Every structure is written in structure tokens, then in C-alpha cells.
Amino acid sequence: MIWRGLKVVTHTIMGLxxxxxxxxxxxxEQKIIPYFLDKQEFIRVLFVGCGSYTKHYEKWFRQKEYWTIDINPMKKIYGAKKHIVGSLGxxxxxxxxxxxxxxxCNGVFGWGLNDRKEVEKAFTGCYKSLRKGGVLIIGWDDTPERKPFPLESCESLSQLQPYFFPPxxxxxxxxxxxEAEKHKYNFYVK
Ligand SMILES: C[S@@+](CC[C@H](N)C(=O)[O-])C[C@H]1O[C@@H](n2cnc3c(N)ncnc32)[C@H](O)[C@@H]1O
Incomplete structure (x- = not known):
């Protein structure tokens, strides 16, 4: 147990x-990302929120123009070469x-991106930054402690259409x- 804890700390510190x-x-990792890696029309990709467990995504996206963003400057070590320190808002x-x-945008709504105004600003920013036909994916936890308000009540998201994700x-x-995790992925298209 102690060894496991030490390993987590060491890896986290070193940005591994x-x-x-x-x-x-x-x-x-097995359904969503591979689908878009295969599609030539999806080149410019932004992944929101970084951690030791997302660092390797840059390798997968090496044929694309892969960006990451995180509000926490300390997460830069897990970001892409093209990393932005700042809010999605x-x-x-x-x-x-x-x-x-x-x-x-996986695990960010309810994990720091909580304030309604900031959330609306963030998803309006997503809408504007996407080209027509561009896709926004929001991964979120449908639990009281991780849902600041109902995601479906976001006015900014009504600018987008639901995107039928074939896989x-x-x-x-x-x-x-x-059942315990209650994680959902919502797919939208501009
Ligand atoms: C639970 S982690 C999710 C990381 C990753 N996206 C994933 O797939 O698990 C949440 C991350 O979102 C970042 N974050 C929180 N609010 C943010 C905001 N307004 N803009 C950008 N990043 C934010 C946090 O700093 C943290 O690194």
C-alpha cells in the first residue's frame, strides 16, 4: 500500500x-479516440484537462494537430507540446x-468548471472555435457531488446539434x- 502510494507520488511529480x-x-480510449484518429477530416484537436493518465494521448494524436488546455499551470507537464495554460472559458x-x-472535454464539467457563467462561456467558446461539422464531446459524472447543475440546461449547448456517434x-x-460511476459522454456537432 505504502509502495503503491509512493509510486503514485513519484510518477505524478515526474510527469510520467x-x-x-x-x-x-x-x-x-478504445471507442472515441480511435474513431477520430481514423477520420481525415478531424485534424485540429483540443483535449481539455490533463493528468498523468492522459499524457500518452499525444502519441496517439501524433498525425494530428493536437492541443491541450488546463487551468492549472501544474498540469502542463501532462499536456501536449501545444499546451495552453488557461480556462476553457x-x-x-x-x-x-x-x-x-x-x-x-472529459471530466472537467463538475471538476473545476462549475460556475454556471464560466460553463456557458466555455461551451460558447467551444461552439465558436469549432468549424461547421466539428464535434464537441463532453464526458461528465451524473452524480450530485459532480454535477453543479443539469448539463442539459446549458443554453450554450443548444447552439449545437446532437451528434450520432456510430461506434x-x-x-x-x-x-x-x-452503475456506481455514472459517467456519461455527450456528443454534439456544430
Ligand atoms: C478530473 S481532471 C480530468 C482530466 C482529463 N480531462 C480526463 O480525461 O480525465 C479535471 C481537470 O480539469 C482542469 N480544469 C478544471 N477547470 C478547468 C477550466 N475551467 N478550464 C480548463 N481546465 C480546467 C483541472 O485543472 C483538472 O486538471
């Missing part, structure tokens, strides 16, 4: 890769309108494998 294995990651400072093809045959994936 530490993939997580669970159903949510399986969906993200200020996305317009970093990208011109219609620039991005894909935004993956999962839905525009909202609900993790039924692990």
Missing part, C-alpha cells in the same frame, strides 16, 4: 504517464473562430457497466 483502466477510459483568446475540428450508436453514452 499513468494510464487508468476502467470502463469510462475504455470508452474514451477563455478559449477565444487562443483560437480563431471555426478553427478546431474536435474538442474532447456507440448514440449521441449520449451512459455507462451501464458500472
Amino acid at each position: 504517464e499513468m494510464p487508468i483502466v476502467n470502463q469510462d477510459r475504455y470508452i474514451l 477563455d478559449l477565444n483568446l487562443s483560437f480563431q473562430e471555426n478553427y478546431l475540428d474536435l474538442i474532447i 456507440l450508436s448514440t449521441s449520449q453514452y451512459i455507462n451501464l457497466e458500472d
Whole structure:
């Protein structure tokens, strides 16, 4: 136990890769990311929020223009070479309108991005930064402690359309494998 704790601390400090294995990651890493890696029309990608367990994503996206953003400056060590230290709410400072093809925002709503105004600003920024046909994916926990307010009440998201994601045959994936986790993925298209 102590050894495991030490290992976590050491890896975290050194900025090493530490993939997580669970159903949510399986969906993200084995279903969502591979689908977009294969699609030529999705080149400019933004991944929101970084950790030791997302560091290796840059390797997967090496054929793309892969960006990361995190509000916490300490997370830069887990970000891409093209990393932005800042809030998703200020996305317009970093990208011109219609620039991005894909935004993956997993585990950020309810994990720091909580204030309604900031959330609306963030998703409006996503809408503006995406080109027509660009896709926004929001991974979030449908639990009282991680849901500052109902995601579906966001006015900014009503600017986007639901995106039918073929590998999962839905525009909202609900993790039924692990009831306790209540992690969902919502897919939107501009
Ligand atoms: C639970 S982690 C999720 C990391 C990763 N996206 C994933 O797939 O698990 C939440 C991350 O979101 C970042 N974050 C919180 N609020 C943010 C904001 N407004 N803009 C950008 N990043 C934010 C935090 O600093 C933290 O690194």
C-alpha cells in the first residue's frame, strides 16, 4: 500500500504517464479516440484537462494537430507540446473562430468548471472555435457531488446539434457497466 502510494507520488511529480483502466477510459480510449484518429477530416484537436493518465494521448494524436488546455499551470507537464495554460472559458483568446475540428472535454464539467457563467462561456467558446461539422464531446459524472447543475440546461449547448456517434450508436453514452460511476459522454456537432 505504502509502495503503491509512493509510486503514485513519484510518477505524478515526474510527469510520467499513468494510464487508468476502467470502463469510462475504455470508452474514451478504445471507442472515441480511435474513431477520430481514423477520420481525415478531424485534424485540429483540443483535449481539455490533463493528468498523468492522459499524457500518452499525444502519441496517439501524433498525425494530428493536437492541443491541450488546463487551468492549472501544474498540469502542463501532462499536456501536449501545444499546451495552453488557461480556462476553457477563455478559449477565444487562443483560437480563431471555426478553427478546431474536435474538442474532447472529459471530466472537467463538475471538476473545476462549475460556475454556471464560466460553463456557458466555455461551451460558447467551444461552439465558436469549432468549424461547421466539428464535434464537441463532453464526458461528465451524473452524480450530485459532480454535477453543479443539469448539463442539459446549458443554453450554450443548444447552439449545437446532437451528434450520432456510430461506434456507440448514440449521441449520449451512459455507462451501464458500472452503475456506481455514472459517467456519461455527450456528443454534439456544430
Ligand atoms: C478530473 S481532471 C480530468 C482530466 C482529463 N480531462 C480526463 O480525461 O480525465 C479535471 C481537470 O480539469 C482542469 N480544469 C478544471 N477547470 C478547468 C477550466 N475551467 N478550464 C480548463 N481546465 C480546467 C483541472 O485543472 C483538472 O486538471
